[in-house]
Amino acid sequence: MRLRARYILTGELEVVENGVVEVNDEGVVAGVGKYTGGVAADLGNVVLMPQLVNGHVHVLDVAMLDRDDMYIDDLVGWPHGVKYHVVKKLVKKGKHIPLLEKVAKRMRRYGVGCALVYAEYAARDVEEVFRRWGVETVVFQEAHGGFPNYPNVQVATPVDHPPEYLRQLRARYKLVSTHVSETKDCHEAGDLELALKVLDADVLIHLVYITPEEVAEIPPSKTVVVNPRANAYFVGRVAPVPQLLHLKPLLGTDNVFMNEPDPWAEMKFLHAYAAASGWRLGEKEILAMATVWGWEKMRCIPPIEPGHRLRALAVAAPYAGEKVLKFLVKRAAHTDLVALVEGASIEPPPS
Structure with a gap:
């Protein structure tokens, strides 16, 4: 399964714009990089980041x-x-x-x-x-x-x-x-x-x-x-x-x-x-x-990088500008949380 997002925070929170994460059948990340085409589940205008x-x-x-x-x-x-x-x-x-x-x-x-x-x-x-x-x-x-x-x-x-x-x-x-x-x-x-x-x-x-x-x-x-x-x-x-x-x-x-x-x-x-x-x-x-x-x-939540199970949040991306990390730290709230990602499973947060 491939997941596409406006931004992905990979490794030590490096920002990948227009990114894609490939997840294997066990829910483990097989690769992270820029989206260059092909079939992918598009998460939309979100930041995919670790939980x-x-x-x-x-x-x-x-x-x-x-x-x-x-x-x-x-x-x-x-x-x-x-x-x-x-x-x-x-x-x-x-x-x-x-x-x-x-x-x-x-x-x-x-x-x-x-x-x-x-x-x-x-x-x-x-x-x-x-x-x-x-x-x-x-x-x-x-x-x-x-x-x-x-x-x-x-x-x-x-x-x-x-x-x-x-x-x-x-x-x-x-x-x-x-x-x-x-x-x-x-x-x-x-x-x-x-x-x-x-x-x-x-x-x-x-x-x-x-x-x-x-x-x-x-x-x-x-x-x-x-x-x-x-x-x-x-x-x-x-x-x-x-x-x-x-x-x-x-x-x-x-x-x-x-x-x-x-x-x-x-x-x-x-x-x-x-x-x-x-x-x-x-x-x-x-x-x-x-x-x-x-x-x-x-050994809590792993980074989003190959070899680790994907445990991520899909958070609404900045509504203006491109300062992704500043937006997440200074402005984002749980109301911006779009989905919880566990391996290949994508679920809304508890209501």
């Missing part, structure tokens, strides 16, 4: 939607934060599944194909519900000071636990993640050193207060994730994204109770914040944070 990756999202806390009237640690700090009481009660009563269905459907509607999810409880339920909606997940179960029966774990911050426990987590689990330097208090308590040298976490979230010297200590093998809207709301500042670019950071939306889990909104916010801050941060870099860098760091 979106939400690099960090708490989904169960949807139960406390827009509860933002307290200090961050009182809201989400382990073990006494309001979030833990609300979510634990929700899961205990078995009322979390319908809410998870709503969140998964909304995220799929935004064009999300993969998400790194922090689950305070019920990690397997999260995984199963999102799979039903076509969203691949890498779920991290909250450790809660114990050893949960799940392959990936997270701790809210390594300063909450003794070093020996952190070492045991590293030894027992496939993937380990933690929030790092989200608040000034945790940063001053040495959470980054604990995360790197004791917990040896695979995924580091937030990094709001990190210094250039500390950035240099992070190995390139680590996955780092920034959450600009949540950080701006909760602590009044944003991680130093330009200093982290060599690590190819991912972009996350964080707590569903605070932010709509919409990567388009996150890209817009970061684009505006970068302009206001005088950062040298290009549209291709911002879009990569929400798409192809997820493949390189966590």
Whole structure:
């Protein structure tokens, strides 16, 4: 099968105008290039781009939607934060599944194909519900000071636990993640050193207060994730994204109770914040944070190139001009999403 589009973002988001993608019977890309004729399914005036990756999202806390009237640690700090009481009660009563269905459907509607999810409880339920909606997940179960029966774990911050426990987590689990330097208090308590040298976490979230010297200590093998809207709301500042670019950071939306889990909104916010801050941060870099860098760091959505299964979005092309990447980062929204492409299957987004 051959798919033709006005623009195709191939590889590391290189723009091919009047492009065509050839997909084999297994849904794997066999070739990408300019359309030169022949039979092809014409997707029309669209940009064919990789599906979106939400690099960090708490989904169960949807139960406390827009509860933002307290200090961050009182809201989400382990073990006494309001979030833990609300979510634990929700899961205990078995009322979390319908809410998870709503969140998964909304995220799929935004064009999300993969998400790194922090689950305070019920990690397997999260995984199963999102799979039903076509969203691949890498779920991290909250450790809660114990050893949960799940392959990936997270701790809210390594300063909450003794070093020996952190070492045991590293030894027992496939993937380990933690929030790092989200608040000034945790940063001053040495959470980054604990995360790197004791917990040896695979995924580091937030990094709001990190210094250039500390950035240099992070190995390139680590996955780092920034959450600009949540950080701006909760602590009044944003991680130093330009200093982290060599690590190819991912972009996350964080707590569903605070932010709509919409990567388009996150890209817009970061684009505006970068302009206001005088950062040298290009549209291709911002879009990569929400798409192809997820493949390189966590094997989420692959780039559109030969050898990878096609997992793409057909997004309405710019209605004027030819600045495709700027349009996608600065203007596009889920309302511009025309179709979800999975291999040779082309379907409209959920209504």
